[in-house]
Amino acid sequence: MNICIFCGSRIGFSEEIKKDIILFCELISNVGFDLVYGGSDFATMGLVSKIFRKNGRKVIGVRPENYLKNENYRHSNPELIFTKTMSDRKMKML
Numbered sequence: 687m688n689i690c691i692f693c694g695s696r697i698g699f700s701e702e703i704k705k706d707i708i709l710f711c712e713l714i715s716n717v718g719f720d721l722v723y724g725g726s727d728f729a730t731m732g733l734v735s736k737i738f739r740k741n742g743r744k745v746i747g748v749r750p751e752n753y754l755k756n757e758n759y760r761h762s763n764p765e766l767i768f769t770k771t772m773s774d775r776k777m778k779m780l
Contacts, residue, residue: 689719695726711737725749748779
């Protein structure tokens with residue numbers, strides 16, 4: 687079963703929120719959920735995907751093609767889906 691998590695790709699969360707994110711992702715990934723998310727390796731998205739991968743779960747990133755031009759691109763997920771627009775991305779994630 688998949689869970690879709692919408693979160694940020696920019697730094698800005700507090701240490702307390704970071705602890706909550708880690709706890710939530712550990713719980714969800716350890717009960718067997720795979721992850722569908724925005725596809726970035728940065729900030730919250732990177733933290734979330736790293737936890738799911740560490741726990742042996744499937745991780746699917748969904749990104750708009752134009753973000754490759756706007757972000758220092760690096761990606762560690764084996765499955766990455768590209769969309770034309772942000773709207774397409776949201777529809778694909780759901």
